[in-house]
Structures are given as C-alpha cells and as structure tokens.
Amino acid sequence: MLRVIYRALWWIVAPLAVLRLFLRSRRERGYREHIDERFGRAKGRLPEDAAPLIWVHAVSVGETRAAQPLIAALMKARPDARILLTHMTPSGRATGEALFGDRVRRCYLPYDMPHAVQRFLRAWRPSLGLVMETEVWPTLIDECRRAGVPLVLTNARMSARSYKRASRFGRATRDVFGGFARVLAQSPSDAERLTALGARNLAVLGNLKFDMATPPELVARGHAWRAAIGTRPVWVAASTREGEEPLVLDALAALATEDALLILVPRHPQRFDEVAALLERRGLRYERRSQWAEPAAAAAAQAATPRRLPENVTVLLGDSMGELGAYYAASDVAFIGGSLLPLGGQNLIEACGVGTPVLIGPHVFNFSQATADAVSAGAAVQVADPAELAKVLGELFADKPRRTAMAAAASAFAARHSGATARTVEVLMALLGD
Numbered sequence: 001m002l003r004v005i006y007r008a009l010w011w012i013v014a015p016l017a018v019l020r021l022f023l024r025s026r027r028e029r030g031y032r033e034h035i036d037e038r039f040g041r042a043k044g045r046l047p048e049d050a051a052p053l054i055w056v057h058a059v060s061v062g063e064t065r066a067a068q069p070l071i072a073a074l075m076k077a078r079p080d081a082r083i084l085l086t087h088m089t090p091s092g093r094a095t096g097e098a099l100f101g102d103r104v105r106r107c108y109l110p111y112d113m114p115h116a117v118q119r120f121l122r123a124w125r126p127s128l129g130l131v132m133e134t135e136v137w138p139t140l141i142d143e144c145r146r147a148g149v150p151l152v153l154t155n156a157r158m159s160a161r162s163y164k165r166a167s168r169f170g171r172a173t174r175d176v177f178g179g180f181a182r183v184l185a186q187s188p189s190d191a192e193r194l195t196a197l198g199a200r201n202l203a204v205l206g207n208l209k210f211d212m213a214t215p216p217e218l219v220a221r222g223h224a225w226r227a228a229i230g231t232r233p234v235w236v237a238a239s240t241r242e243g244e245e246p247l248v249l250d251a252l253a254a255l256a257t258e259d260a261l262l263i264l265v266p267r268h269p270q271r272f273d274e275v276a277a278l279l280e281r282r283g284l285r286y287e288r289r290s291q292w293a294e295p296a297a298a299a300a301a302q303a304a305t306p307r308r309l310p311e312n313v314t315v316l317l318g319d320s321m322g323e324l325g326a327y328y329a330a331s332d333v334a335f336i337g338g339s340l341l342p343l344g345g346q347n348l349i350e351a352c353g354v355g356t357p358v359l360i361g362p363h364v365f366n367f368s369q370a371t372a373d374a375v376s377a378g379a380a381v382q383v384a385d386p387a388e389l390a391k392v393l394g395e396l397f398a399d400k401p402r403r404t405a406m407a408a409a410a411s412a413f414a415a416r417h418s419g420a421t422a423r424t425v426e427v428l429m430a431l432l433g434d
C-alpha cells in the first residue's frame with residue numbers, strides 16, 4: 001500500500017517539482033535546462049552500440065567529486081565500457097563536465113516515476129548502475145530489478161538519525177533496500193544499520209572520499225595565494241550553509257588574534273552574493289576571490305602569485321567552484337561547515353588530505369564515523385559553538401608545534417584509510433562480467 005501511495009504522490013509532486021526548478025533558476029539558470037531529461041526523455045545511445053554502459057549517479061558537486069577516482073578506475077579496468085554520469089543539480093552536472101569532459105556521457109536522473117524511469121532505462125540500456133552514498137529511490141530500484149540492471153548502493157552510509165526515520169516504515173523499507181544487487185558500505189556501523197533495514201549482499205569497503213587526491217596544481221595555487229596573503233594567521237570556513245555564516249562571523253569577531261584572515265567559502269554558488277551582502281551589513285572589509293586572483297582557467301596564472309592582499313581585508317570570499325583544495329592549502333586551520341547547525345556536517349577528508357588541521361562543529365550525523373576517526377587520530381578537534389570555535393582557533397594560531405602535529409596527523413589519517421576505490425572496482429567488475 002505504501003508503494004501505491006508513494007507512486008500516486010509523484011503525480012502531484014511532479015508539477016510542483018518543475019515549478020521549483022523554474023523558481024531556483026532565477027538564481028541558477030541551469031535549473032531550467034534539460035527538463036525533459038527529468039522525465040526520462042534523453043537521447044540515450046544508439047541501438048547498434050553494444051559496448052557495456054556503466055551508469056553512475058552522483059547528486060551534486062560533493063558526490064561527483066567523490067566519484068572521480070572511482071570513475072577513473074572503472075575506465076582503466078574496462079576501457080571498452082561507456083560511462084554515463086547522472087545528476088540532480090546543475091552544479092553537479094557542471095562539475096562532471098569539468099572533471100571528465102567528453103569522456104563520459106551525462107544527463108539528469110529522472111524523477112522517481114515508473115514511466116520516466118522506464119524511458120531512461122530503455123534509452124541508455126545500462127549494464128550496471130551505481131548510486132552513491134544515500135541515494136535510495138524506491139521506483140528506480142524496482143524498475144532496475146525488473147529490467148535486469150544490477151543496481152549497487154556504493155560508498156553507502158546510514159546515520160543513526162536516518163536509520164531511525166527509515167525503520168519506521170518496516171517491511172516497505174526492507175523491500176526497498178533488499179532490491180539492491182549489492183550494498184558497499186563505508187563502515188561497520190553503516191553496514192549494521194543497512195542490514196537491519198533489509199540490505200543484502202553487503203560488504204564493508206571503506207570510504208571512497210579517502211581516495212580523492214587534491215590535484216597538485218590546486219595545492220600550488222593555494223600556496224601562491226598564501227604568499228600573497230603574507231604571514232598573518234589564515235583559517236578557512238569551508239562549505240558553509242545558510243544560517244551558518246553569521247555564526248562563523250561571530251567566531252571571527254571573538255578571535256583574540258586580531259589580524260587573522262577568514263576565507264569564507266559557501267557551499268552553494270547561488271549564495272555567493274547573499275553572503276557578500278551579509279559581509280557588507282556587518283561592516284567587514286572583504287574581497288572576492290574572483291576579483292582578487294586571476295581566473296583558474298588562465299593556465300599561466302594557476303600557480304602565479306596574485307597581487308598582495310591588503311592587510312585590512314578581514315574576509316576573502318571564496319566565490320569560485322572546484323578550488324576547495326586550494327583554499328585548504330592556503331590556510332593554517334580549516335573549519336568544516338554544515339556542522340554548527342543541525343545540518344549533518346560536510347566532508348572533512350579533503351582538508352586532511354592536504355594536511356590542514358580540522359575543526360568541526362557538533363552536528364556531524366552525516367559524517368559521524370569519519371569525524372570520530374579524525375578526532376581520535378589527532379587530526380581534528382570538535383567544538384560545541386562559535387565561542388569554542390574562536391577559542392580553539394586562537395589556541396592553534398598561538399601554538400605552531402600543535403598545528404604542525406595536527407597537520408601530520410591529518411595527512412597520516414587520510415593516507416591510512418585509502419584504498420576503497422580498488423576494493424569497490426573489484427566487486428563491480430565481478431558484477432559486470434565479461
């Protein structure tokens with residue numbers, strides 16, 4: 001009965017979803033493009049194309065970047081295969097295009113309606129489907145099973161909070177999770193919860209995000225920025241979410257270190273202007289990264305030192321995409337956003353991989369295992385609120401040996417947990433067959 005209600009609700013939700021696309025397109029134009037793909041109307045591939053097609057679904061920017069090493073490894077393991085990358089957001093699609101260019105096909109995943117999913121599967125004829133982390137769409141799972149497409153939940157995670165919500169639906173939840181051909185979990189605790197929800201054929205392979213090596217040119221760009229900033233203390237607040245920037249600015253105001261520079265990087269590009277307006281209301285002297293340094297597309301400027309950043313600039317607004325690794329490389333300490341409010345946190349692994357000490361707030365239910373492991377390894381410190389964030393930042397700025405020890409622990413932590421990509425590819429190749 002729940003399945004019938006769910007499918008019926010989509011006929012009500014779909015028109016509202018399209019309206020929402022047009023509303024969101026006022027801030028990010030890409031939302032009004034390729035709307036037909038959201039109903040399964042994609043060109044697909046030619047009927048005579050008999051090569052296997054591996055389909056990878058990555059919702060937005062974070063998932064797309066996490067899938068990069070996996071897709072590269074799949075291309076190497078099966079050079080004869082085609083790759084299709086699907087998304088839900090324009091920023092995710094743009095990231096996929098920037099990372100892979102013409103080496104992969106791309107489109108939007110259709111809404112979770114039977115006819116839309118069926119059209120999608122007929123158009124693309126995937127040999128294997130991968131959905132990343134928490135993407136569980138009941139109709140998609142059902143239709144893949146009917147079409148004989150093995151669907152794998154890859155890099156799967158299940159927080160205690162999400163488990164509690166999902167378990168309320170009893171047998172319906174077990175039917176959904178039982179529909180995956182394989183479930184490849186990040187950690188034993190994720191595996192335990194997923195098993196309780198009905199997942200079968202489950203393996204614990206680790207977190208793919210530990211294999212996301214920051215490109216050397218991004219690290220070099222960050223070091224060049226740091227040279228232009230000078231010797232003042234620098235911290236980055238990365239991937240901040242709506243309502244969180246005021247709290248970060250409160251921490252900045254409470255810092256005992258008066259000459260510290262904050263690099264503020266909102267998670268969503270459509271909010272760059274909104275955050276700039278907040279900085280103006282606060283009376284803070286700031287500069288946009290887009291106006292301070294040369295565009296990243298200018299190859300000759302990628303590692304070139306930009307003009308000196310004025311010392312009275314308090315905030316550098318990170319209004320760019322795909323440069324988070326450079327922001328980490330330019331900073332003494334990284335605060336990971338989405339964690340001062342009950343939003344679940346964001347990925348701290350990239351900062352650790354660059355060797356930057358990490359601070360993170362109390363709300364990390366989406367990344368609880370990685371956060372606990374990083375804190376235990378001495379790579380990260382968890383803070384309760386903006387006041388404690390300011391306090392710990394001040395302590396770290398004043399204690400270079402402690403920062404150096406945390407940086408070494410962060411690098412070692414990231415290296416120690418790598419290898420999930422190779423393990424995942426081995427499982428997927430067995431499913432794909434010859």
